[in-house]
Amino acid sequence: MERKVVASKVPEVTVLFWIIKVFATTLGETGGDAASMSLHLGYLLSTGIFALVFVLAVTAQIRASRFHPLLYWITVIATTTVGTTLADFADRSLGIGYPGGASILLCLVLASLLAWYLTLGTVAVDSVRSPRTEVFYWVTIMFSQTLGTALGDWTADSLGLGYLGGAALFGSMLALLALAYFWTRISRTLLFWAAFILTRPLGAVVGDLLDKPLGQGGLALSRYTASAVLFGLILLLIFTLPHRPAMATVPAEE
Template identity: 70%
Template sequence: MNHRTEHALSKVPEVTLMFWIVKIAATTLGETGGDAVTMSMNLGYLVGTLIFAVAFIAAVIVQIRAKAFQPALYWVTIIATTTVGTTLADFADRSLGIGYAGGSSLLLALLLISLFVWYRALGSVSVDTISSPKAEMFYWVTIMFSQTLGTALGDWMADTAGFGYTGAAVVFGGLIVLIAAAYFWTNVSRTLLFWAAFILTRPLGATLGDLLDKPLSSGGLALSRYSASAALLAFILTSLLVFRQRAASKAH
């Protein structure tokens, strides 16, 4: 298989600064959108999880069947993972009574197991090697676990640890800055740094989303979940139109 064919088979975007900006916006949208369905519409965490789980499965199926990288489809799938992650984490933490610490521990274990099985099956968990349906399936399952874990971590940091939404956002933002510094000034594995950053953008988005839509009495800004979600979606769409994304090149 030549390089051009391999490149065409890659259906994940090249990891650039804009990738991370859109990822944070998408994870924030996942928080406000998930809360809009479960709280503003009063459907509850279980029903919300079922709705978004169906959307997630449908999006992943379409993504895997696609013949080439399609930015809009990719980010729809990312948003589907982050919304189902929001409602699933809230259901486990609050409705099932596992708590933030218990939920985070369970989800961290599932995430590590997913990465381990993926590595043992295909020999790499690098996004540069995602060019087959099997690799894509591992990729999306791992992302779903990471998004759910991020929600639980964000809630734990903001509520249980007492940092509040602003404080938690600063903590997670600071950790991402440290990862960026490690990327530019150390030889730490790029794959390790990618997944660390990918995981941490979710609790950052979760705390930013909560900061936007939670009541003033809880430390939020009490903005409408619907208007916040619409604004975030508009930002994502504008970013994708202005800054064209390319597919990641397959590693050799």
């Protein structure tokens, strides 16, 4: 059977991908807090605003005919900001608490991945080429970003590790996943999604470390300044370094 190489609508998973992902998740924390706390919009209104941005960004991403780095990362940032305010709303305003919120969101992530796999037969990122696959991809990412926020806050606040301790914990877990990638034959797709989820709580605790008051263990930096610097770094990486789409080998008739 003849086969051909085709490009997906998402980036190749490289070190650059993970660096931008951590910056984006940290921006999601500082940006979400800036809207809900610094601007006093509250968690519910902020979630509504960011949810609208998320829907618009995903719609543009799905309508695009090929991979666009700037559009892709703006969509990721949209998922992580709405994830921040949605998790805070569920955990704090609804009184679910961090354990309850994290448990519900973990089930949603797993359910999304299972539905995706049962429908299309794979959850690999290089398969993200059709609108239906993209819907599964972005829904899964939105749930994972929200889960990561709840995990980060739970670790830093309720478990008493603090922001530095939380960053060390999630950084160590990501390092273990990297070792598993290079030294084991564990499914690369499984390792990708595990790492994707864990980069969010890492960004959450780093974001809180930057903008929380000194009395709470933070550095008390301006949320607006931190968000602007992080967004600037993301743009710098997007426009100065090459970004390639993930490639897949498929039957020629596809």
